[in-house]
Amino acid sequence: MAQQQEERQVFADIVTLHQHVVYRYLLRFTGNVHDAQDLFQDTFLRAHRAYAALPADADVCAWLMRIAINLTKNYIRDRQRRRRVMLEPVGKRADDEIPEPKDNADTEGLMISRDIARTLQTAIAALPFHQRVAFTQRQFEGLEYATIATHLGCSQESARAHVYQALRKLRLVLDGTDAREQRG
Amino acid sequence: MLGNKEDNIMPTIHAHSLPCGFTEDLLIAETLAETTPALSQQVAAHLASCASCRTLVERYRGLQTHLHTLAATDNAQRGLPQARQRLDAQLALHTRPRLQVEIWHSPVGDLRIGRTAKGVALVEFVRPDEQTVVPTQRWNEFTLENGGLEVQTLIGQLEGYFDGQTQDLAWHVDDVFMRSDFQRTVLHATAEVPYGTVVTYQAIADTIGQSKAVRAVAQALRHNPVPIHIPCHRVIGSDGALTGYAGNLVDIKKKILELEGIPVVATDKGLAIARGQMYIGWRRDRYFCLPRCTTLKEQSAGDRAFIASRTRAEAMGYRPCDVCHPDLQLFS
Numbered sequence: 001m002a003q004q005q006e007e008r009q010v011f012a013d014i015v016t017l018h019q020h021v022v023y024r025y026l027l028r029f030t031g032n033v034h035d036a037q038d039l040f041q042d043t044f045l046r047a048h049r050a051y052a053a054l055p056a057d058a059d060v061c062a063w064l065m066r067i068a069i070n071l072t073k074n075y076i077r078d079r080q081r082r083r084r085v086m087l088e089p090v091g092k093r094a095d096d097e098i099p100e101p102k103d104n105a106d107t108e109g110l111m112i113s114r115d116i117a118r119t120l121q122t123a124i125a126a127l128p129f130h131q132r133v134a135f136t137q138r139q140f141e142g143l144e145y146a147t148i149a150t151h152l153g154c155s156q157e158s159a160r161a162h163v164y165q166a167l168r169k170l171r172l173v174l175d176g177t178d179a180r181e182q183r184g
Numbered sequence: 185m186l187g188n189k190e191d192n193i194m195p196t197i198h199a200h201s202l203p204c205g206f207t208e209d210l211l212i213a214e215t216l217a218e219t220t221p222a223l224s225q226q227v228a229a230h231l232a233s234c235a236s237c238r239t240l241v242e243r244y245r246g247l248q249t250h251l252h253t254l255a256a257t258d259n260a261q262r263g264l265p266q267a268r269q270r271l272d273a274q275l276a277l278h279t280r281p282r283l284q285v286e287i288w289h290s291p292v293g294d295l296r297i298g299r300t301a302k303g304v305a306l307v308e309f310v311r312p313d314e315q316t317v318v319p320t321q322r323w324n325e326f327t328l329e330n331g332g333l334e335v336q337t338l339i340g341q342l343e344g345y346f347d348g349q350t351q352d353l354a355w356h357v358d359d360v361f362m363r364s365d366f367q368r369t370v371l372h373a374t375a376e377v378p379y380g381t382v383v384t385y386q387a388i389a390d391t392i393g394q395s396k397a398v399r400a401v402a403q404a405l406r407h408n409p410v411p412i413h414i415p416c417h418r419v420i421g422s423d424g425a426l427t428g429y430a431g432n433l434v435d436i437k438k439k440i441l442e443l444e445g446i447p448v449v450a451t452d453k454g455l456a457i458a459r460g461q462m463y464i465g466w467r468r469d470r471y472f473c474l475p476r477c478t479t480l481k482e483q484s485a486g487d488r489a490f491i492a493s494r495t496r497a498e499a500m501g502y503r504p505c506d507v508c509h510p511d512l513q514l515f516s
Contacts, residue, residue, distance in 0.1 A: 007327060011275070019268060024260040033263035040267040045274060052280075052328060116250055117257075140255050164212050171240075171247050 011051060015044055018061055021141070022068050028136045029072050031121055039075060043068045065151045069133055076129055116174070123173040127166050130154070134162035204234050211237060215244040283326035286335045291346045292436045295412075297338055300326070303356030304338060307410050309430050325360075345412065348443065351379040353413045361409035366397075370404040377418045378500055380444045380492040381465070382457055384422045390486040406430060417441060422485065424456040445492040457490060463510055465489040465502050472497040477508035 022043055027036040046067050054063065124132060130152055137143045137151065138159075148159040202208055213219045214227045231238050285298040287310060298306030344350035362368050373391045377383050385405075389398045405416040411430060417440045421427045426448065429437035438448045438455050447458035464480065465472040468487050472494075473480060491497045494510060504511035 008275070008279075012272070015268070015271065019264065020261065023264045023267060027260050027263065028258075037263055037267040037270065040264075041271050041274060044271050045278070048275060048278060049325070052323065052326070117254055120250060120254060139251055140260070160218075161209075164209050167212050167244065167247065168208060170251075171243055174247055174250070175243065 011048055014047075014051075014060060014064075018064050019044075021061060022064055024141065025065065025068055025136065026072065028140050029132070030075065031125065035075065039068065039071050042071050046071070059150070062147070062150050066153075069151055072133070073129055119173060120170060123170050124166075127169065130158075131162045131166040131169075134159050135166035138163045202237065202240075204230075204237060206230050206234065206237055208240070211241050212244055215241060215248060280325055280327045282329055283323065284329045284332040284335045286331040286339065288339045288342065290342065292439050293433075295342070297335055297342070299334055299338060300358045300360065302358035302360075304410055304413060305358040305360050307342075307412055309411070309433055309436070342412065346443065351444075355410075355413050357410055357413065363407060364404075366400065367404040367407065370401050371408060371410075371414050371416075374405065374408075374416055374419060375414045377415055377489070378496075379415075380446065380496045381500070382418045382420050382441070382446060382490045383467075383488070384486065385419055385427075386422050386486045387467075387488065388419055390484075395486070402427070412440070418444075420457060423453070424459045424490075425451075425453055426455040426457070445496075446490070447492070459490060462490040462492060463494065463497050465491045465497055465500070470502050471505050472502040472510055473505040474508040474510045474513065477505055477510075479505065479507050 019040075023036065023040050026039045026043070027033065030036050030039065043064065047064055054060070124135065127135060133152060134148050137148045138145070143151075145156045145159045145163075148163075149156045152159060152162075154162075210219065210223060210227055214224065219227065231241065281300050283298050283300055283305065285296060285306070288295050288297055292309075294310040296306060296308040296310050297304075298308075338355070341350060341353055341355075345353060359368055359371075362371060369392050370388060373388050376391075385398050385401050386395070388405075389395050389401045392401075394400075401419075405419055406428065408414055408416045408430075411417065417429060417437045426434050426437050426441070428434055434455055441448055441457065447461045448455055449458045450456075460475050462475065463472045464475055464477070466483055466487055467489050469483075472491060491500070491502070497510075
């Protein structure tokens with residue numbers, strides 16, 4: 001019994017240590033609290049089941065992020081499937097929360113119009129999965145390419161290429177210009 | 185400034201050539217301050233002469249500003265406290281049962297013995313090359329514990345079995361490591377085969393009412409998680425061949441059968457029980473014969489059990505055959 005309690009405490013400590021990183025990723029990725037909370041729960045319950053088999057020297061943070069990323073992949077797939085069934089246009093879901101720009105002193109100089117925020121959020125959500133993960137982690141979490149590469153199971157070069165591709169697409173969206181015209 | 189590691193990444197970026205011949209990715213790298221000094225100079229030289237690229241860099245800078253603002257206005261931790269509360273409530277429900285495990289150096293090689301509160305879950309042959317491998321996936325559902333008094337008791341009982349003192353381990357089994365309901369049915373039927381007796385795979389298939397599933401029965405027995413206690417070693421091929429045991433451990437099957445008094449001989453097809461030296465018991469009609477009895481053909485082969493001694497046959501409640509009178513004659 002004592003051993004079980006000890007084990008529970010060890011896992012609770014792991015959650016406390018990594019919950020911010022994992023949650024931040026999930027919220028950035030899904031763009032809404034409801035889905036982020038569900039995926040947060042799934043991530044750590046899955047981790048809890050597999051934790052006993054994790055080697056002692058494993059990188060726990062990277063391991064948790066890989067679980068979270070896999071779950072977001074399923075999440076995207078399920079949503080796309082649901083959309084197809086419901087014939088719902090991408091990015092027009094009522095529960096896609098776009099953060100309200102805060103009108104306070106901290107961000108006054110950084111005001112962003114609601115339209116641009118919405119355009120960017122929609123464009124980010126439309127990125128291919130790997131680009132979206134790499135971009136979110138680099139741009140919003142400031143992670144190293146090497147770290148992103150371990151999360152995605154790709155090379156550093158690919159991680160960087162994903163981020164650059166994503167930026168290029170966002171730039172084109174902001175320009176309001178079709179990609180083909182740009183290149184031609 | 186970036187380290188050397190990232191320096192040698194840059195030359196591999198060459199996608200998206202612009203109309204002016206310059207690389208768009210280099211412009212992105214410049215706005216992110218991810219270039220090397222040399223490349224940065226190259227970019228600066230190009231920008232000095234190319235107006236469209238200057239515009240592009242401005243656009244990327246603008247995009248970065250928007251993205252920074254987006255990040256700053258968005259509280260990325262909102263909802264976390266509730267998420268954590270829900271998780272803690274869930275985790276409290278997920279208490280994993282204990283699995284006590286110990287390796288015992290048995291007379292037939294190392295055995296991994298495991299038990300849960302429900303009963304014996306595991307008696308596993310540990311192969312020499314496997315000693316250091318921690319079995320993973322299947323064990324995730326458990327809190328592992330090393331040894332313990334209860335496991336020592338099991339080992340004591342197994343010692344009795346290998347000394348010939350104990351014939352029935354009378355254990356409770358936790359079927360958690362059994363793979364399917366079919367396997368459970370097969371192992372349940374096998375558990376009924378008594379000490380010092382062997383039956384065929386066909387006999388087990390007949391017992392569970394799936395006469396054609398002989399090979400499936402053999403596979404189910406091969407992956408028996410509780411060998412010795414569930415006596416899959418007492419199940420053999422229709423021709424008397426030992427066939428296999430836990431994969432390739434047929435020598436261990438021989439040792440265990442001999443321990444139970446069952447004669448095993450080497451034939452040109454491999455190891456087999458010496459059927460000529462064993463009584464044949466009819467499981468349905470509860471009587472036993474000499475192997476040369478003239479009535480053998482009247483019964484179904486799948487109903488046979490091979491019994492090592494008369495005493496054992498009688499102890500199982502089998503009566504002697506009226507035709508061959510196994511009670512009046514002795515094997516030479």
